[in-house]
Amino acid sequence: MTTAPERSPVQQFTMLAGVQSEDPFEVYARVGCVPPFWTDNPNDVDGFWVVTRYSDVRAVLQDADSFSSVEAFIPKIAMPNPMLPTESDPPATRKYRSILLPEMTPEKIDPLEPRMHAVCAEIIDSFRDRGHCDVVSDFAREYPIRIFVEFFGLPPERREEFRGHAHTFLHSPPQRPTEWTAIRTIVKEELSAKRESPARDLLSSIANGQIDGELIDIESATNVAATVFLGGLDTLPSNIGWSLGFLASHPQMRRRLIEDLSVIPHVVEEFLRFYSVANPVRRASRDIEVGGSLIRQGDRLFLIAGRADRDDAEFEEASCVRFDRGVNRHLAFGAGAHRCLGSHLARHELAVALAEWHERIPEYRIPEDVEVSFHGGVLAMGSLPLVWDV
Ligand code: HEM
Numbered sequence: 001m002t003t004a005p006e007r008s009p010v011q012q013f014t015m016l017a018g019v020q021s022e023d024p025f026e027v028y029a030r031v032g033c034v035p036p037f038w039t040d041n042p043n044d045v046d047g048f049w050v051v052t053r054y055s056d057v058r059a060v061l062q063d064a065d066s067f068s069s070v071e072a073f074i075p076k077i078a079m080p081n082p083m084l085p086t087e088s089d090p091p092a093t094r095k096y097r098s099i100l101l102p103e104m105t106p107e108k109i110d111p112l113e114p115r116m117h118a119v120c121a122e123i124i125d126s127f128r129d130r131g132h133c134d135v136v137s138d139f140a141r142e143y144p145i146r147i148f149v150e151f152f153g154l155p156p157e158r159r160e161e162f163r164g165h166a167h168t169f170l171h172s173p174p175q176r177p178t179e180w181t182a183i184r185t186i187v188k189e190e191l192s193a194k195r196e197s198p199a200r201d202l203l204s205s206i207a208n209g210q211i212d213g214e215l216i217d218i219e220s221a222t223n224v225a226a227t228v229f230l231g232g233l234d235t236l237p238s239n240i241g242w243s244l245g246f247l248a249s250h251p252q253m254r255r256r257l258i259e260d261l262s263v264i265p266h267v268v269e270e271f272l273r274f275y276s277v278a279n280p281v282r283r284a285s286r287d288i289e290v291g292g293s294l295i296r297q298g299d300r301l302f303l304i305a306g307r308a309d310r311d312d313a314e315f316e317e318a319s320c321v322r323f324d325r326g327v328n329r330h331l332a333f334g335a336g337a338h339r340c341l342g343s344h345l346a347r348h349e350l351a352v353a354l355a356e357w358h359e360r361i362p363e364y365r366i367p368e369d370v371e372v373s374f375h376g377g378v379l380a381m382g383s384l385p386l387v388w389d390v
Pocket of ligand 1: 231
């Protein structure tokens with residue numbers, strides 16, 4: 001049995017919800033890679049553990065027996081229905097994932113690549129002659145949603161509405177229950193239609209998926225589909241924004257990429273590590289020690305992947321972006337029972353975005369005297385103005 005003191009050490013921690021004026025990764029850099037510490041703040045008065053070290057974050061993610069994903073939200077928010085598979089524990093998690101996994105394999109995703117190139121090219125060409133754009137609103141948010149709605153099977157003309165719901169859900173925690181209900185209403189309607197007449201899309205596979213040999217019930221199918229909807233809509237724009245923001249201000253590294261586009265898969269992996277935008281949460285299902293701290297059954301943990309992935313104990317020169325990094329076991333997609341199901345799709349989309357952008361606009365910069373804004377929640381750039389010569 002551990003001798004560690006209870007809920008100690010205690011440290012201040014800022015949740016970073018909503019619009020931020022400071023780069024959230026810099027805020028997390030100041031927190032450091034330290035043993036788990038206890039904190040409370042106005043957004044979550046019950047308090048929770050903050051986990052920053054790579055080894056601790058990985059250990060928690062890989063131990064679903066001791067760390068539950070049910071009732072783990074930080075801040076604590078009661079949702080009217082569970083997000084699935086996110087708010088489930090094994091063995092149920094595996095059952096929900098078994099419906100999605102066959103649809104997310106390279107065999108299913110790779111054929112989408114020509115469409116990704118075409119959509120990217122069309123969007124970039126729409127503003128290239130202008131000599132400026134806001135990367136976040138004109139490109140990073142526009143491209144992934146166009147691919148996603150086709151893959152998922154939602155009516156493309158409603159994409160602004162879908163994007164709005166996903167964005168509010170992910171970046172404004174108090175509005176989550178209302179947004180979740182709105183998203184469920186949309187996907188439930190579509191799922192019911194796809195049960196009647198299935199198409200070749202993910203919604204049809206979910207609508208007609210089987211659990212333990214039985215057709216999945218419509219409520220569970222809705223919870224699964226609504227979760228994919230959220231996973232697929234906001235994380236990619238965040239990563240595209242960070243990547244182009246970095247390359248805009250590091251011309252030598254940008255030139256390396258332009259001279260040899262074959263380096264892109266390594267660049268994607270390194271940006272996923274350096275800008276790990278999603279921070280998972282868990283709740284201890286028993287008393288357990290993590291990194292020297294005693295976590296009590298029922299305590300919740302906030303796992304800062306965006307800090308852990310810059311931990312010098314795991315990555316050489318962790319605070320530098322290196323396109324020649326060899327082993328890169330980053331936690332951007334999580335690990336263990338809930339590892340991201342969309343990782344193959346995400347990697348593909350990011351690689352295509354970098355290739356198409358640099359073929360069309362190889363030289364660009366952030367104009368002087370502009371304010372770049374940021375978002376908490378899924379860590380994102382709120383805006384990123386870029387200019388180039390035409
Ligand atoms: C750069 C892009 C992305 C990042 C950084 C990301 C990150 C993550 C992370 C960290 C988790 C694990 C959460 C946890 O352990 O509690 C996760 C889960 C998930 N992601 Fe992603 N994701 C991305 C893109 C996508 C896309 C494009 C999709 C779908 C099309 C998707 C669908 C999902 C789903 C369904 C889960 C839940 C898996 C489960 O609970 O078993 N993600 N994602």
